[in-house]
Amino acid sequence: MTGLYVSPATGAAATGTVAFTPVPTVWTDTAGNQILAGSVEVTLDGAGEFSQALVTTDASGVEPTSGRLWRIEERLTGLPIRARHFALPTGDGSPISIADIVAADPGAVGYTPVEGPAGPAGPQGVQGETGSAGPQGEEGPQGEQGPQGEQGPQGIQGQQGPTGPQPSLGGQGAGDTIALRSTDILLAYKTADEQVASSIVLQDDDHLTLPVVANGVYALDAYLDVEADPAADITLGWSVPAGATLSWTETGISAGNTGNIGSLKQSRLDVATSSGVGIVAAGSAVRPAGVLRVAGTAGTLRLRWAQSVSSLTPTILKAGSWIRLTRIA
Structure with a gap:
């Protein structure tokens, strides 16, 4: 290409x-x-x-x-x-x-031509006169055919209007807000449950990955639906493209809680640091958030996770869990 x-x-x-x-x-x-x-x-x-x-x-x-x-x-x-x-x-x-x-491919995704206004219609041609009929009785001679009317000139086709400008990322909105395009919001979700048992080694999630562009800055948020042995809990981490930085927090209950109402864990972490949160027997929601700054290399953001304490009872990240990136610069 x-x-x-x-x-x-x-x-x-x-x-x-x-x-x-x-x-x-x-x-x-x-x-x-x-x-x-x-x-x-x-x-x-x-x-x-x-x-x-x-x-x-x-x-x-x-x-x-x-x-x-x-x-x-x-x-x-x-x-x-x-x-x-x-x-x-x-x-x-x-x-x-x-x-x-x-x-050359107007049917491709995102091709939106703008049609120009229609040109004016040409005037209608003049109809020729009909020849006169012969006298009744003997068949009279056939009248001469009148001349054919001239065709009116074809209307001029209107010119195609220009394509409207695409809003740039970070355009000024109302107050302190910025204008976003649909392509600035990325979302991945789990289509099936995923289990990890007897392992405290972080592994890549099967579904929760998103592509990022070089030099982009993204707001990160997520909703993780987790079931686990309360003694095993879950540890979270991330992988990012070379040179990228990630400031994030886990936002989940602390290990040792017997219910989902208890102390909340919200450490400030970098991409090299993983962190565990508590999971109760009935299941818990974990809401990570942060800011991803990509350097000159594009690539992929990946969620990684494992059990905090090895247990034969599997830790399960449930279908419907999701991560989202919103490009902010």
Whole structure:
């Protein structure tokens, strides 16, 4: 995939980056026995160009077998971020310009053309006169056909109206608020229960992962529905892209509580620090929260967890538990 970005007024090369993210965010290469995950951000060179190899969206042996797309975010200096989606079918291996493959597919996700006003209708043509009929009795000669009226000129088609500007992240709202787009809110939830027994080693959750972009800042919150042996409880932790920082708190009851009404644990922690909270036999809710600051490397935020004390009775993170990221910068 290649691209060229220049000013329409001066022809000068644009500066900035272009990010590509697979949709859905994780593909499975069954033929190559590998998981395809994560996005890539490419910096425009001095001529305003980029070149990036991507897996085709119809490659055989890759799941899901249908519905795969690429999402492109154009982050050009001085302009709002623009996001579009496109399919990348297998071709002859020649480079493909992003201007050709996105602009040529008006049915793609997020393509919203604006129709211009209709041109005025042309005037109706003048109808020719009818020839006179012969006298009755003997059949008279057929009257001559009148001349055909001229066709009125075709109305001029209205020009297509310009696309409205996309609101940039952090635009001023009412008071101290900021304007957000739908793409600035990311949510992952558990589709099935997950169990850990006899283990205090943190492991990645099967469902609660979210992709993040380079240099993004996100507010983190979550709702975790947990059942466990009250003697085992649960320990939480996170993994983030290289260079990212995470300030977070666990927000759960302290270990040793016999009911969900008791002392609350709200430590201020960093990404390198895990922390345990109490879980009662009837089940407890845990509400982690924090702020994630991503450095120059995009990647994935992952929830990690284990038992605080090893127990044969499994600690269960229930279906419906969720994590959410809201981009704030």
